Amino acid sequence: MNSVELFTGAGGLALGLDQAGFYHEAVIEFNQNACDTIRENQARNHPCVKQWKLIQQDVRQYDYRAIAGPVDLVAGGPPCQPFSLGGKHRAHLDSRDMFPQAARAIRELKPRAFIFENVKGLKRQSFASYFSYIMLMLSYPELTLNEGETWERHLSRLEKHHTKGDHGGLCYHAVSRVLNAADFGVPQKRERVFIVGFRSDVGRRWSFPSPTHTEDALLISQWVSGEYWDLHRVPTKLRPSFPSNMASRIDRLKSELPLGMERWQTIRDAIADLPKPTERDSTQFHNHRLVPGARVYAGHTGSPIDQPAKTLKAGVHGVPGGENVITFPDGSFRYFTVRESARLQHFPDDYVFHGSWTECMRQLGNAVPVGLAAFLARSVRDVLGKTEKVQQKAS
Secondary structure (H helix, E strand, C coil): CEEEEECCCCCHHHHHHHHCCCEEEEEEECCHHHHHHHHHHHHCCCCCHHHCCEEECCHHHCCHHHCCCCCCEEEECCCCCCCCCCCCCCHHHCCCCCHHHHHHHHHHHCCCEEEEEEEHHHHCHHHHHHHHHHHHHHHCCCCCCCCCCCHHHHHHHHHHHHHCCCCCCCCEEEEEEEEEHHHHCCCEECEEEEEEEEEHHHCCCCCCCCCCEEHHHHHHHHHCCCHHHHHCCCCHHHCCCCCHHHHHHHHHHCCCCCCCCEECCCHHHHHCCCCCCCCCCCCCCCCCCCCCCCCCECCECCEECCCCEECCCCCCCCCCCCCCEEECCCCCEEECCHHHHHHHCCCCCCCCCCCCHHHHHHHHHHCCCHHHHHHHHHHHHHHHHHHHHHHHHHC
16 A cells, blocks of 8 residues: 655654555655665665655655556645644744645545544644644545634634535545554653544445553553563663552552553563663663763653653653763663663664754654554554445455
């Protein structure tokens, strides 16, 4: 199945789609460093990336007529700064709001489905009206903003069109949900909004896949059975203190074991086989070098090694102080290396990153976890595959 990806960044979502069986007709990205990361992996003949058709261009200037043939999926992560809790919260007033461009791509390519990702802040109350506007823009991409029209007036037209029943024209059935990457086996507590839509003629039912991993199972493994510590050969004296604030919850879990769910993955799970980083480049693993100067303070206490990491941060002006730090039971701490961060985002070890530590961390902080992207994309592909079979039988 063919796909086109917008706002590709370092390629996390694109890798996930590739793993799910989509072939990229184009991956479009404007940032020089992110494009250099993709090019470097292409030069290394990375088995996935080497066939990507990379286009370094502002998506606002891209002409989709250059893409031949039908497109099954359009995907991307529009810049999140307009909606980020750490940003200026300007939404539609921010020139980086690219959801209108996402709607243009759908309008011109007419894919059978789309997947878009953004920060959880997109769904907070102050953006409620604009989020409704985004959902309706994507649902009815041919009903475009008129010259001189405000987005509020456009929203009103879209609402009237939506409620009249007989829509006609290009139409998508879109749904959204906040997903926590940790619930799908990613060693990181990363909550993001995903918007998924299917063209109205696809005619198949779809819902977001159920989580596969749970915190309860991790608590059982650590504080009931002890299997977690045995797996990693962590002696009692080197384990963190029992979480007394969770004592009643853990006691309840002794008799209410979660069935059919795997445990959350932790930082230790993700990096246990990596050598201890030094300030010299690792000879075994790309991008695995210690960066000095880490610090923690109130409200920014780093990520405990025996928990999923806190959300990796990109930051408009680099990595914020106190973020992207790993902490150990003995009270010590340090920055994550780029390779460790890549593992927290499920990038494979043979995928390299271009630029300084700060720039690489920015790329990683903006990326969609590869494993989550693949999991979600497979569920979308399954529906599209069933549709193809039905159409083939009908013909």
